[in-house]
Amino acid sequence: MSRTFGAIIIGDEILSGKRQDKHFTKIAELLGARGLRLSWVEYLGDDRQRLAETFKRTMATGDVVFSCGGIGNTPDDHTRQAVALALGVDLELHAEGYEELKVRFAGEEITDKRKLLVTFPQGVQIIPNLFNRIPGFMAKGHYFVPGFPQMAHPMIEWALDTFYRDEFKAVSGMVEKAVLLTGPMAYESALLDLMERIVKDYPTLRLFSLPSLVGKERKHLELGVEGEPGLVEQAMAEIRAEVERRGINWAWRA
Numbered sequence: 001m002s003r004t005f006g007a008i009i010i011g012d013e014i015l016s017g018k019r020q021d022k023h024f025t026k027i028a029e030l031l032g033a034r035g036l037r038l039s040w041v042e043y044l045g046d047d048r049q050r051l052a053e054t055f056k057r058t059m060a061t062g063d064v065v066f067s068c069g070g071i072g073n074t075p076d077d078h079t080r081q082a083v084a085l086a087l088g089v090d091l092e093l094h095a096e097g098y099e100e101l102k103v104r105f106a107g108e109e110i111t112d113k114r115k116l117l118v119t120f121p122q123g124v125q126i127i128p129n130l131f132n133r134i135p136g137f138m139a140k141g142h143y144f145v146p147g148f149p150q151m152a153h154p155m156i157e158w159a160l161d162t163f164y165r166d167e168f169k170a171v172s173g174m175v176e177k178a179v180l181l182t183g184p185m186a187y188e189s190a191l192l193d194l195m196e197r198i199v200k201d202y203p204t205l206r207l208f209s210l211p212s213l214v215g216k217e218r219k220h221l222e223l224g225v226e227g228e229p230g231l232v233e234q235a236m237a238e239i240r241a242e243v244e245r246r247g248i249n250w251a252w253r254a
Contacts, residue, residue, distance in 0.1 A: 003064055003167055005031055007041040008054065010069035010079060011147055015045050022149045023068045030157055035169025037206075039063075046070060051082035059086060059140045064164065066156050069147030071136060073116035079144055080137075084121035087139060094120045097135050104133035127155050177236050178208070178224025178253040185248050186221045187211065194242050195223075202235045204228065222253055 007027050013019045021043070028038045040063075044051055051070070058065050070079035084091050097118030101110060120126075120137045127136035127143060129151055136145040136155055143159045145152040181191075188195075188209050199207050205227035212219040223243075225235045243250050 002036075003164070004039045004061070005036060006039055006058065006063045006065045008058070008065060008067040009041065009043050010046065010051065010067065012045045012076070014069075015043060023066075023152065026149065026153050027066055027156060030153070030160060033171065034160060034164075034167075035171045035174065036160075036164075036167060046076045046078055048078035048082050048085070051078055052085035055083055055086035055142065059142060063141065065142045066159070067142060067144045068152050071144050071146055073113055080120055083124075083137075083139065083142075083144065087121050087123070089122040091119050092122050094118045094124070094126060094135075094137070097126050097137070100126070100128075100133045100135050127159060129155055173229070174227060175229045175232050176224060176226040177232050178222050179236070179240065179243070179250040180253050181221040181223055181243055182219075182249045182251075183247070185246055187218060188221065191221075191223070191243075194239065198225065198235055198239065201238075202227070202231055205231055205235055207235075224253065 007024065009021055009023050011019070014021050024038075024041050027041075031038050042054065044054060055067075067079065070077045070082075080091060093115055097120060098110075098115070101114060101118050105114060117134050118126075121139065124137040124139040127138055127145060129135050129146070131148075131151040131154065134146075136143065136152075138144065138159065143156065145155040185191075188211060191209070195207055195209060198205070202225065205225045207225050208222075210222040212222065223239060225232050225239075240250060
C-alpha cells in the first residue's frame with residue numbers, strides 16, 4: 001500500500017488570520033510532482049500540550065508528517081519541547097546541529113540563546129537547512145522545519161528525495177477523467193452503489209465526486225477517476241454505461 005503523507009502547520013498568527021498559510025499548497029505540490037498525495041493537514045496554535053498530544057497521536061499512525069513552524073528559540077516556539085514530551089525524552093544540545101551552528105555564526109560568540117536553536121529532543125537526526133545552516137530535525141517519520149517557506153520547502157523536498165524516492169510514481173503515467181452529470185438523479189446519495197462498486201473493482205484508482213451548487217440548487221455532479229490510463233478508461237466506460245442506464249444526462253468534463 002502507498003504511504004500516507006500528512007502535514008501539521010503551526011502558529012497562532014495563521015489561526016488568527018494575521019498571516020496566510022503558504023505551506024499547504026506547496027507541500028501538496030511537492031508531493032504531486034513525485035506522484036504522491038497529501039492525505040491530511042492539521043492547523044494548530046502555539047499550545048505546547050496540544051502539540052505534544054497531536055505528535056504522540058500522529059507518530060503512532062506510521063504516517064509521514066511534515067510539521068512547519070515553532071522550532072525557533074523564542075518563548076512562543078513550542079515544537080521542540082512538544083516533540084520531546086511526545087517521545088518521552090529530554091532536550092539536549094545536538095552535536096551535529098551545533099557544528100552547523102558554528103558554521104552559521106563563524107567568528108561570532110555561540111551564546112546560550114543561539115544554542116537553543118539546536119537544542120532538540122534526544123535521539124533525533126537533523127534536517128539540513130541550506131538557507132542559513134540552522135537545521136530542523138526528524139524523528140519517527142516526522143520532519144520538523146521552520147515556519148519560513150524559503151527554508152521549510154527546500155527542507156521538505158530534501159526529506160522526500162532522500163528517504164521516499166522508492167515511493168515516487170511516474171506522474172506522466174497517470175491520467176484523470178470525469179463526467180458532469182445533470183438531472184434529478186444526479187446526486188451523490190443516488191449513486192453511492194455505483195461509486196462503491198468502482199472503488200471495489202478498481203482499488204488502484206482514486207475515485208472522486210464533486211457536487212456543484214448555484215445558490216441552493218444543484219448544477220451538476222462531477223464524477224471521475226484518476227490513475228493508470230487503461231484502468232481509467234475501463235472504469236469510466238462502466239460509469240457512463242450505468243448513468244445512461246439510469247437515465248442520467250452526462251457530458252465529458254472539459
